[in-house]
Amino acid sequence: xxxxxxxxxxxxxxxxxxxxxxxxxxxxxxxxxxxxxxxxxxxxxxxxxxxxxxxxxxxxxxxxxxxxxxxxxxxxxxxxxxxxxxxxxxxxxxxxxxxxxxxxxxxxxxxxxxxxxxxxxxxxxxxxxxxxxxxxxxxxxxxxxxxxx
Amino acid sequence: xxxxxxxxxxxxxxxxxxxxxxxxxxxxxxxxxxxxxxxxxxxxxxxxxxxxxxxxxxxxxxxxxxxxxxxxxxxxxxxxxxxxxxxxxxxxxxxxxxxxxxxxxxxxxxxxxxxxxxxxxxxxxxxxxxxxxxxxxxxxxxxxxxxxx
Numbered sequence: 241x242x243x244x245x246x247x248x249x250x251x252x253x254x255x256x257x258x259x260x261x262x263x264x265x266x267x268x269x270x271x272x273x274x275x276x277x278x279x280x281x282x283x284x285x286x287x288x289x290x291x292x293x294x295x296x297x298x299x300x301x302x303x304x305x306x307x308x309x310x311x312x313x314x315x316x317x318x319x320x321x322x323x324x325x326x327x328x329x330x331x332x333x334x335x336x337x338x339x340x341x342x343x344x345x346x347x348x349x350x351x352x353x354x355x356x357x358x359x360x361x362x363x364x365x366x367x368x369x370x371x372x373x374x375x376x377x378x379x380x381x382x383x384x385x386x387x388x389x
Numbered sequence: 390x391x392x393x394x395x396x397x398x399x400x401x402x403x404x405x406x407x408x409x410x411x412x413x414x415x416x417x418x419x420x421x422x423x424x425x426x427x428x429x430x431x432x433x434x435x436x437x438x439x440x441x442x443x444x445x446x447x448x449x450x451x452x453x454x455x456x457x458x459x460x461x462x463x464x465x466x467x468x469x470x471x472x473x474x475x476x477x478x479x480x481x482x483x484x485x486x487x488x489x490x491x492x493x494x495x496x497x498x499x500x501x502x503x504x505x506x507x508x509x510x511x512x513x514x515x516x517x518x519x520x521x522x523x524x525x526x527x528x529x530x531x532x533x534x535x536x537x538x
Contacts, residue, residue, distance in 0.1 A: 241517050248525035257538065258525035278536045282442050283451045283474040289433050302432045312525055314516075317503060318474060321467025323512060324499045325432040331514045334522035343526040345538060350473045354466060354503065363472060365480045367463075368390050373483035376397035376407035376461055377492040387427045389406065389494060 241310050241334055247274050248287070248312035255279050258343070261287040261311040263295035263304065263328075270307065271295040287311060288319035292326045302389075304328045313340050316347040317354055325389065390459050390483055396423050397436070397461035404428050407492070410436040410460040412444040412453065412477075419456065420444040436460060437468035441475045451538075453477045462489050465496040466503055474538065 244260045252258035257275030264270065273290035277283055288311055296302055308330040314337045315323060323331055341348040358365035380386065393409045401407035406424030413419065422439035426432055437460055445451055457479040463486045464472060472480055490497040498511075507514035529535065 241519055242521060245519065245521045245524060249528045252525055252528040252532065255536075257536070258529040260525075277451055277474075277538060281445050281449060281451055283445060283453075283538075284433065284438050284442060284471050286474075293431050293433060296430050296432060300430060302426055302430055304432075310517075312522070314514075316470055316474075317466045318470025319467075320503055321465055321470065321499055322433050324495070324502070325426075325435075325465075325467060328512060331512060332517045333514065334517055334519050335526065336516065339523065339526065343529060344535075346473070350470055351503070353473070354469055354500070363477060363480060365463075365482065367485065368459075368481045368483055370390055370394065370483050372391060372394045373461070374488065375394060376401055376409075377484065377488065379398045379401040380407040380492060383401065386493075387404075387406070389426065389432075 241312075241332065243269070243272065244310050244312050245334060247272060251275055251287075257286075257345075259287040259312050261291040261309055263291050263307050263309055265307050270298060284318065286316065286319050288315050289322050292322050292328075296326070302326065308332065313337075313345075314347070316340075316345075317350045390461075390481065392418070392421065393459050393461050394483060396421060400424055400436075406435075406494075408436040408461050410440040410458055412440050412456050412458055414456050419447060433467065435465065435468050437464050438471050441471050441477075445475070451475065457481065462486075462494075463496070465489075465494075466499045 247260035251274035259275040271294040396409035400423035408424040420443040
């Protein structure tokens with residue numbers, strides 16, 4: 241965790257956000273990345289998403305079962321989702337979401353809004369009814385060899 | 390939305406997941422992408438994340454205020470977070486999370502687990518106490534010209 245926190249501070253000083261994360265198995269660090277949202281003009285380039293992407297490239301798999309992630313900060317909902325989709329085995333974090341919010345990072349608000357009904361969010365969500373809405377899933381269901389997610 | 394659903398079905402038939410999304414302003418489609426998790430070996434490569442990344446590259450900004458997203462399916466928590474970080478103005482979706490779950494995509498479970506305490510999740514979260522945990526944020530706070538997120 242001290243290497244992760246060191247990279248997070250270095251990131252803050254060099255154009256990234258003040259966040260970093262590592263994917264680890266036992267004593268081995270597979271990947272170590274920092275937030276690069278502004279560097280890459282990519283709002284999804286949080287430390288956890290970056291390090292998951294990197295580890296998946298290195299290991300040539302989307303399944304990180306058996307690997308653990310160390311993050312300088314409690315993952316936001318986007319990174320929380322990425323951790324689940326990557327099937328990581330455990331998450332260690334240092335600062336929490338309230339400490340991130342105190343520094344101006346809105347994780348706490350997003351955690352709040354995710355539980356609101358569609359029409360009560362600050363970004364309105366609206367379901368569009370369409371006769372074709374299930375066609376992608378029906379197409380998928382008919383495949384013989386489905387990829388696992 | 391019909392273009393989005395058409396691409397989602399095409400994606401299912403060609404190695405992607407059965408999902409697609411578009412970023413739109415008025416009548417103009419800025420970007421249209423599909424799920425490419427297996428194609429790119431990247432568990433974060435959902436349609437919404439892909440199309441947000443693409444639109445940000447095209448528009449050279451991380452702030453998509455004033456733009457709307459059309460998704461073939463209700464965004465999962467990862468994509469929900471990406472929508473908020475990109476500051477999109479509105480979200481339209483066709484299928485919902487229950488319909489995704491019925492097709493084997495665990496969005497519904499992740500929505501459930503995000504509200505559980507750290508130690509009751511299927512992926513355990515654990516806070517690591519460290520004297521250095523706030524150093525990245527303090528480093529950030531001292532910057533004169535902070536990037537906005």
